Amino acid sequence: MELYQKLRKYVLEEDFKMHLGTHYVDIINYTKIIKIEHTEIVIDIENTIIRILGTNLAIQKLLQDEVFITGKIEKVFLGSDDYV
Numbered sequence: 333m334e335l336y337q338k339l340r341k342y343v344l345e346e347d348f349k350m351h352l353g354t355h356y357v358d359i360i361n362y363t364k365i366i367k368i369e370h371t372e373i374v375i376d377i378e379n380t381i382i383r384i385l386g387t388n389l390a391i392q393k394l395l396q397d398e399v400f401i402t403g404k405i406e407k408v409f410l411g412s413d414d415y416v
Contacts, residue, residue, distance in 0.1 A: 348377050352408060356392075357384055357401045365391075365399065373401055383409040 351358040359375060359382065366381070367374040368391065373384045385407040393400035 348380075350382070352405070354405060355402060357405060357408065358398070359401075360398050362397070362399055370403075375399065379412065381409075381411050383411070385409075 346361060348362070349360040359377070361377070362382075363376045363378055365373070365375050370389055371385065371387060373389050373391070375382045375384075384401060384405060386403050386405045389401060389403035389405075391399060392402045
């Protein structure tokens with residue numbers, strides 16, 4: 333059974349990951365998107381809120397477990413779910 337769990341964890345990534353650049357943010361294993369605007373995108377990740385501020389923000393790729401955001405990223409806040 334232990335081998336099965338290791339294989340499952342390797343194949344099905346369950347950890348949250350965020351890759352951040354000047355003109356993009358790639359978030360893997362998010363829960364839901366709360367807000368989408370050209371200057372702000374808010375994403376929920378298991379009781380943690382990611383708030384992305386910038387200009388010309390847009391979602392370029394949206395999958396069940398991944399969201400790729402482009403635009404001029406100015407600030408990224410990571411905090412509790414007290415945002416909403």
